[in-house]
Amino acid sequence: MTMIRRMQDRRLLTLYFAGAFLVLLVAGLLAGVALKTDYQRRMDGAERDSQNLARAFEEHIYRTFRSLDQQSRFLAEYYFRYPDKDELTEALRGLLRIEDAAVQHAIIDEHGILAGSSVGTQSLGINLSDRAHFRHYLQPDATPTYVSKPLVGRASGKASIQYTRRIEDSDGEFRGVAVVSFDPLYLNSFYQSVDVGERGVISLAGTDGILRARSIDMDQTIGKDISGGELMRSYQSAPAGTYRAPSGVDGIERIVSYRKVRDFPLLVVVGLGLGDVMAGYTGYVASVGGLYGFLLVTLVLLGGVLRNFLRNRTEAERLARETVVERRERQFLSSILQTAGVLVVVAEADGTIKVANPLFARYFGAGSGARAWSRAATGEEFAALVTGLPRSFEVQVSDLGGIRRTVAWTFTAVTDDGGELRNLVGIGLDNTERRAAELMIYQSAKLVTLGEMATGLAHELNQPLNAIKLTVENVLLRSSRGTPEKTYLDDKLDKIRRNVARAASIIDHMRIFGRRAERTLGPVDPAQACEGALSITNAPLRLANIACHVICPAGMYWVRAEIGLLEQVLINLILNARDAILSRREQHPETGRADHIELSAQPLADGRMQISVTDTGGGVPEALMQRIFEPFFTTKPVGQGTGLGLSLSYGIVRDFGGELRVENIEGGACFLVELPAATPATGPAALPVPAPQAQAQAAQ
Numbered sequence: 232m233t234m235i236r237r238m239q240d241r242r243l244l245t246l247y248f249a250g251a252f253l254v255l256l257v258a259g260l261l262a263g264v265a266l267k268t269d270y271q272r273r274m275d276g277a278e279r280d281s282q283n284l285a286r287a288f289e290e291h292i293y294r295t296f297r298s299l300d301q302q303s304r305f306l307a308e309y310y311f312r313y314p315d316k317d318e319l320t321e322a323l324r325g326l327l328r329i330e331d332a333a334v335q336h337a338i339i340d341e342h343g344i345l346a347g348s349s350v351g352t353q354s355l356g357i358n359l360s361d362r363a364h365f366r367h368y369l370q371p372d373a374t375p376t377y378v379s380k381p382l383v384g385r386a387s388g389k390a391s392i393q394y395t396r397r398i399e400d401s402d403g404e405f406r407g408v409a410v411v412s413f414d415p416l417y418l419n420s421f422y423q424s425v426d427v428g429e430r431g432v433i434s435l436a437g438t439d440g441i442l443r444a445r446s447i448d449m450d451q452t453i454g455k456d457i458s459g460g461e462l463m464r465s466y467q468s469a470p471a472g473t474y475r476a477p478s479g480v481d482g483i484e485r486i487v488s489y490r491k492v493r494d495f496p497l498l499v500v501v502g503l504g505l506g507d508v509m510a511g512y513t514g515y516v517a518s519v520g521g522l523y524g525f526l527l528v529t530l531v532l533l534g535g536v537l538r539n540f541l542r543n544r545t546e547a548e549r550l551a552r553e554t555v556v557e558r559r560e561r562q563f564l565s566s567i568l569q570t571a572g573v574l575v576v577v578a579e580a581d582g583t584i585k586v587a588n589p590l591f592a593r594y595f596g597a598g599s600g601a602r603a604w605s606r607a608a609t610g611e612e613f614a615a616l617v618t619g620l621p622r623s624f625e626v627q628v629s630d631l632g633g634i635r636r637t638v639a640w641t642f643t644a645v646t647d648d649g650g651e652l653r654n655l656v657g658i659g660l661d662n663t664e665r666r667a668a669e670l671m672i673y674q675s676a677k678l679v680t681l682g683e684m685a686t687g688l689a690h691e692l693n694q695p696l697n698a699i700k701l702t703v704e705n706v707l708l709r710s711s712r713g714t715p716e717k718t719y720l721d722d723k724l725d726k727i728r729r730n731v732a733r734a735a736s737i738i739d740h741m742r743i744f745g746r747r748a749e750r751t752l753g754p755v756d757p758a759q760a761c762e763g764a765l766s767i768t769n770a771p772l773r774l775a776n777i778a779c780h781v782i783c784p785a786g787m788y789w790v791r792a793e794i795g796l797l798e799q800v801l802i803n804l805i806l807n808a809r810d811a812i813l814s815r816r817e818q819h820p821e822t823g824r825a826d827h828i829e830l831s832a833q834p835l836a837d838g839r840m841q842i843s844v845t846d847t848g849g850g851v852p853e854a855l856m857q858r859i860f861e862p863f864f865t866t867k868p869v870g871q872g873t874g875l876g877l878s879l880s881y882g883i884v885r886d887f888g889g890e891l892r893v894e895n896i897e898g899g900a901c902f903l904v905e906l907p908a909a910t911p912a913t914g915p916a917a918l919p920v921p922a923p924q925a926q927a928q929a930a931q
Contacts, residue, residue: 244534244538247533247534248534251530251531251533251534254526254530255523255526255527255530258523258526259523262519262520262522262523265519266515266516266519269512269515270509270512273508273509273511273512274486274508276508277486277503277508278473278486278488280503281473281486281487281488281501281502281503282473282488284425284427284433284488284501285471285488285489285490285499285500285501286490287425288421288425288433288490288499288501289490289492289493289499291421292435292492292495292497292499293492293493293494293495295332295413295417296378296394296413296492296494296495296497297494298330298332299330299332299333299394299411299413300376300394300396302326302330302333302336302411303376303394303395303396303409303410303411304396304409305326306323306326306336306337306338306396306398306409306410306411307396307398307399307409309322309323309326309338309347310338310346310347310398310406310407310409311400316347316352316355317352319338319346319347320347320348320349320351320352323336323337323338323347323348323349324336324349326349327349330411331417332413332414332417333411333412333413333414334389334391334412334413334414335348335349335350335389335391335410335411335412336348336349336410336411336412337349337350337409337410337412338398338407338408338409338410339359339362339365339407339408339410340406340407341405341406341407342360343358343359343360343361343362343365344356344357344358344359344360345357345358345359345385346407354385357385359385362379362382362393363379363380364377364379364393364395364408364410365395365408367395368395368397368405368408373397375396375397376394376395376396376397377393377394377395378392378393378394378395378437378443378495378496378497379392379393379394379395380392380437380439380441380443380454381415381441381442381443381453381454382454389412389414390415390453391412391413391414391415392412392413392415392443392444393410393411393412393413394410394411394412394413395408395409395410395411396408396409415435415443415444415449415453416449418433418435418444418446419446421433422446427446427501427502427503427504427507428503428504428507428508429504429506429507430483430485430503430504430505430506430507431446431485431501431502431503431504431507432445432446432447432478432483432485432500432501432502432504433445433446433499433500433501433502434446434499434500434502435497435498435499435500436457436462436497436498436500437496437497437498438466438491438496438497438498439458439496440456440457440458440459440460440463441454441455441456441457441458442454442455442457442480443497445480448480448481452480452481455480457479457480459479460479461474461476461479461487462479462487462489462498462500465489466489466491466498470490470491471488471489471490471491472488472489473486473487473488473489474486474487475487475505478502483504483505483506484504484505484506485502485503485504485505486502486503486505486508487500487501487502487503488500488501488502489501573588573590573658573659573660573661574588574590574591574594574608574638574657574658574659574660574661575587575588575590575591575657575658575659576588576591576604576608576656576657576659577654577655577656577657578604578605578613578654578655578657579653579654579655580651580652580653580654580655582604582605582613584604585654590661591608591659593630593631594608594630594631594636594661595607595608595628595630595631596631607628608628608638608640608657608659609626609628609638609640609657610626610627610628616642616655617642617644617652617655620642620643620644620655621641621642621643621644622640622641622642623639623640623641623642624639624640625637625638625639625640625662626638626640634663635663636661636663637661637662637663638659638660638661638662638663639659639660639662640657640658640659641657641658641659642655642656642657642658643655643656644656699727699731702723702726702727703727705723706720706723752791752792752793752887753791753792753793753909754789754790754791754909754910754911755789755790755791755792755793755794755797755909756785756786756788756789756911757783757788757789757790757797757832757840757842758781758783758784758785758786758787758788758832759785759794760792760794760797760798760801760842761781761783761801761830761832761842762781763794763798763801764798764801764802764805764830765779765781765805765830767798767802768802768805768806768809771806771809772805772809772828775809775812775813776826777809777812777826777827777828778825778826778827778828779805779827779828779829779830780827780828780829780830781829781830781831782829782830782831782832783830783831783832783842786911788832788833788834788840788908789840789908789909789910789911790840790842790887790889790906790907790908790909791887791888791906791907791908791909792887792889792906793887796883796887797883797887799879799880799883800880800883800884800891800904801830801842801844801904803876803877803879803880804844804880804902804904805828805830805844806876807876807877807902808828808844808845808846808848808899808900808902809828809846810848811846811848811849811899811900812826812828812846812847812848814848814849815847815848815849819849826846826847826848827846827847828844828845828846828847829843829844829845829846830842830843830844831843831845834908835905838907838908839889839905839906839907839908840905840906840907840908841903841904841905841906842903842904842906843901843902843903843904844901844902844904845896845899845900845901845902846899846900846901847898847899848899848900849898849899849900850895850896850898850899850900851893851895851900853895856893859877859893860877860878860881860891861878884904884905884906887906887907888906888907889904889905889906889907890903890905891903891904891905892905
């Protein structure tokens with residue numbers, strides 16, 4: 232009997248759902264026809280709009296470049312009218328003031344040398360013979376005018392498009408090139424006056440396939456090669472047209488209309504984002520879909536009465552499966568929490584620990600004390616810890632066993648619907664061993680430096696020892712001839728005392744510099760660090776005939792650092808400057824040039840301190856600027872450099888919370904060490920810094 236009822240129920244359900252499917256099929260066909268009609272209407276309208284905008288943009292570009300063309304004619308005439316450079320400069324500036332689209336007027340002579348510029352006479356003489364807009368006119372079949380790719384002008388320093396004209400004398404001979412630099416940003420006024428939607432774009436491209444301007448992301452897309460895209464393929468077929476395709480620049484699908492600008496090798500492009508075109512269509516689809524959905528829901532609800540018992544059974548089975556899965560997930564997360572290699576703590580809003588994994592409990596305890604754990608684990612009270620969440624920071628704290636540990640913490644908040652804190656979640660990574668390994672690397676680098684400086688330091692110590700020896704021999708010789716005068720003996724003993732103090736100072740600083748550095752940061756006088764670095768590098772600088780000037784008064788400035796590691800950074804920079812000077816001497820020997828290295832310190836506007844190390848080594852090639860701080864990167868021959876000095880220095884300064892960067896100056900390079908400023912815990916620096924004149928003499 233049960234089997235018969237089940238068969239009857241299945242037959243009834245089958246008939247019901249077959250009829251429902253037929254009704255839904257007819258309704259779906261009607262809805263599809265309505266949606267397709269509306270879709271086609273929107274697409275046709277978008278094509279018309281993009282074509283109209285393309286015509287307007289073409290006219291705008293045509294008028295603009297007609298004006299640039301007229302100015303290029305004036306420039307060609309000015310070249311012969313104003314032979315005086317100053318008069319030519321004023322004429323070019325006057326012409327520039329009446330044209331908003333141009334950023335510079337310039338004239339290049341027949342040899343590729345800048346002969347006139349609205350920027351001023353100081354830029355004259357620049358060699359521009361390698362520029363494409365000059366080389367174009369060296370071709371036998373060159374056109375009279377040329378529109379360049381976007382580039383940065385060497386005289387103006389601004390990004391521009393060069394509209395150029397061939398200059399000829401009365402005999403038709405080539406005399407140079409008239410250059411009108413067009414600012415792509417000038418088109419912004421047109422872009423802003425036209426509404427192309429959120430995803431729309433207006434572009435100006437050359438017939439060579441290079442983007443000259445774009446209404447969005449101009450800085451990233453100007454000069455981009457799109458010759459392989461749909462635009463250039465369509466242009467090969469027709470000078471104007473419309474197509475639909477994803478952009479080769481940003482991937483957004485658009486309805487695009489393009490037109491060739493008459494008389495100029497340019498294409499204007501207007502693209503309307505498909506998402507904008509179909510924005511209203513989504514609402515229409517939603518309305519039709521709503522009606523269709525209402526019909527579907529009604530039919531389903533009616534059918535649901537018939538299959539209620541089946542659905543209930545299925546739902547019960549699903550809930551049972553989900554319960555099993557949820558229980559397994561909780562067990563899985565619990566096992567991860569108990570075995571994780573990181574510190575995990577979850578606290579209530581009042582600071583009470585809710586959950587703590589075994590590693591956290593072993594380091595800092597996990598008792599019921601509400602707020603004691605915060606200071607022990609992070610060094611901060613709980614009220615300060617929950618300020619400014621989320622937070623990430625590194626701190627040194629002692630665990631329950633008294634072991635000093637370095638922990639990198641990340642704290643996030645779990646809030647309620649009103650935004651109030653419910654729980655604080657902390658994840659900590661024990662970096663103690665990694666930091667210890669870094670200190671070992673820094674220590675090894677210092678010992679390598681001392682080893683490299685050993686010969687020079689030995690020479691530095693021999694000088695006071697030889698002075699002492701000669702003084703003693705003079706006293707003995709005088710004594711053999713009779714009793715020396717008291718003033719004579721006092722003078723010689725004072726000389727011996729000063730040379731002993733000098734030797735002791737060198738040995739003492741070698742001992743201090745060579746000891747293991749600590750990770751404790753505190754106030755450091757940059758003058759003291761400069762003096763310490765110079766005491767190690769003084770001998771090799773003097774042997775290389777390189778003067779070192781220190782412009783850093785003692786006790787005036789303070790930075791947050793560690794004295795030994797800061798000295799290591801300065802030593803690395805000084806030795807790097809020495810090597811650059813020696814390399815420059817080998818490549819470009821010059822007589823009579825006094826090479827020097829300068830160390831100076833000054834405050835910055837943002838409250839930080841800046842220590843600079845400048846040299847006369849010729850500077851860092853631009854191609855190496857981005858790689859100079861990479862580990863193991865060096866330009867020295869094999870066996871003369873590891874490539875770790877600047878990389879370690881960069882890491883040390885970063886760990887201090889500062890920044891190490893380099894920039895070229897006239898004749899050399901300048902390495903800038905920017906560190907957080909600090910307030911001295913006690914008075915001025917303990918070690919005085921010699922005057923710049925004394926430093927220079929000591930290094931020579």
